[in-house]
């Protein structure tokens with residue numbers, strides 16, 4: 134709900150309230166963002182502005198902007214904090230003073246050429262620069278049910294001369310004096326989303342200058358009071374619906390107020406007379422229930438307002454991806470074989486990853502030449518897809534359309550289509566196509582149309598395997614080179630908009646060497662993202678935990694891969710790899726045909742189990758439960774609370790372990806639940822030479838005798854069988870079966886190897 138009385142603006146969601154008003158002089162003064170207050174008048178507690186400012190500046194209304202909570206900070210009028218907008222006027226002057234002009238309630242308003250959240254109720258507040266005919270429009274959209282407020286900004290140049298835009302942030306949030314922490318999610322290739330919590334003093338920032346949102350620092354971030362934790366405390370969260378360079382600033386001012394701003398990275402944009410310029414949309418939420426509260430607002434928001442179209446609320450297929458199974462060694466025969474074994478284990482989609490197009494023998498060739506390699510796939514994609522479909526399984530394909538290899542027909546024909554000079558720092562042997570040029574975008578679109586129109590392809594993995602470096606574009610004059618990085622993203626969005634509209638039922642999965650472009654912008658076009666190239670279960674436990682703060686598991690591609698793992702060479706139990714991948718969109722990144730019959734059977738059971746609970750795993754409400762160091766318990770609960778699943782991961786096994794309860798979250802307090810766990814296999818050979826303590830004959834580790842004994846002798850798996858109320862599971866917790874810790878093993882013992890997990894299920898008892 135949006136209230137607009139007496140130049141006071143109150144934006145209310147179910148649980149939160151956000152308020153600002155105009156001062157007598159027309160400056161937008163921020164009043165409040167927090168728990169929804171009972172009465173509209175409650176939002177009026179106006180912070181006093183100082184008029185005895187020492188050596189600070191006073192404006193012409195005697196306001197000290199440096200000590201004022203605001204909605205749109207600017208430069209040159211005494212506010213020394215990071216501004217929302219930074220301009221250079223025709224005379225070179227940079228001081229800007231935007232004052233309230235009027236407000237409107239538009240039906241549909243969205244930044245031009247950029248994706249934005251669907252739905253909501255919008256307020257537009259128009260400000261005018263006092264000395265120039267430049268307008269700043271601030272758009273606020275309220276998503277009442279999910280407790281999210283979105284913001285974006287538009288600049289309009291109504292002067293007769295060019296104005297330069299250095300910065301146009303999407304949102305600014307000024308918080309009152311207090312002691313806060315900033316929480317950001319940082320990383321690199323294969324180690325995405327490491328949560329970093331820093332005490333907020335002075336200036337901090339979270340940003341990417343990689344040309345894409347990047348795994349270096351995700352756009353999602355939180356600011357919280359110092360005592361906030363998972364379940365309690367005030368937390369404000371922000372994210373950006375954008376996939377290019379981004380900048381988030383957090384700053385404790387000289388007067389101890391805190392300013393947060395978020396938007397695209399700094400630019401140098403030439404705003405011509407009569408032209409307008411839009412920022413991307415940003416979103417924010419507030420919760421007094423800690424980080425968990427933020428996640429449970431952001432998750433449904435992403436599911437309902439960011440992800441859209443045919444796949445929005447649809448269960449996603451279990452897939453087998455060819456990458457770690459065969460890498461570039463693609464052949465028609467091999468792919469069909471892979472599809473056959475994928476079908477056998479119960480997968481629903483076979484994805485042919487990299488290596489299928491003309492001349493693609495390794496990663497230094499052929500990007501840009503999007504036709505099937507006749508040597509590898511003599512019948513082309515259509516006949517391959519047909520043969521795969523005949524096995525009763527869908528066919529999906531990998532592409533990397535934004536890129537071009539020097540060694541490609543495309544490069545030979547259009548060497549000038551690359552972004553940057555020929556002599557540039559290069560990533561994965563490839564250049565980036567100049568998507569600021571319409572003819573290049575057209576080529577990409579047509580190549581993708583030909584692929585999708587030419588064969589029965591139900592899924593596309595859209596990859597992007599390098600960051601942007603030199604982004605010089607010969608298509609633009611020197612004075613406009615500062616626009617190129619943003620124009621690249623506009624070009625990309627244009628392509629994605631057309632393609633996804635033309636092929637609405639194709640399931641697109643965004644990928645950038647894993648999570649190098651995991652953001653809300655891409656999610657507006659592609660309902661899921663390949664979260665990380667790192668498929669090691671132990672690493673995934675941390676990476677997926679990191680993503681879960683801002684993104685629901687229904688957008689997270691998670692695959693079971695072979696052991697030893699290809700990124701870490703670590704061997705983790707197959708069941709642990711499954712449990713971890715089940716907490717997202719399950720896939721297998723291996724060749725099932727190469728596995729033993731026993732392992733294949735176990736995978737078949739895993740997939741059948743996942744399918745039986747797929748809605749819960751993919752769309753259940755996610756809870757991060759209290760977890761001891763080195764352990765993680767994540768739960769998903771159906772919205773009606775009738776069923777829940779939880780994965781408990783523990784990094785290292787300990788001898789003589791301490792028995793600790795596990796505390797649940799999200800179960801309905803009054804409901805009574807029956808708790809069981811997925812039974813795992815216990816192998817005699819896991820005990821190594823220790824079996825000789827019990828065995829009547831000597832068994833050597835690795836011997837044939839051990840192999841046979843392992844197959845014949847079945848050891849009992851640990852099984853929990855407990856009934857209690859939701860309140861009891863959450864407050865008193867439950868004790869998992871005691872772990873093996875160096876002595877004795879029987880049916881009352883749980884064999885938790887290093888990096889092992891248990892998958893628990895809670896079902897409501899109805900009688």
Ligand code: DGJ
Pocket residue numbers: 456486487531596598644645646647663665666
């Ligand atoms: C990087 C992706 O993240 C991988 O999954 C795989 O698709 C390779 N690219 C293929 O080149």
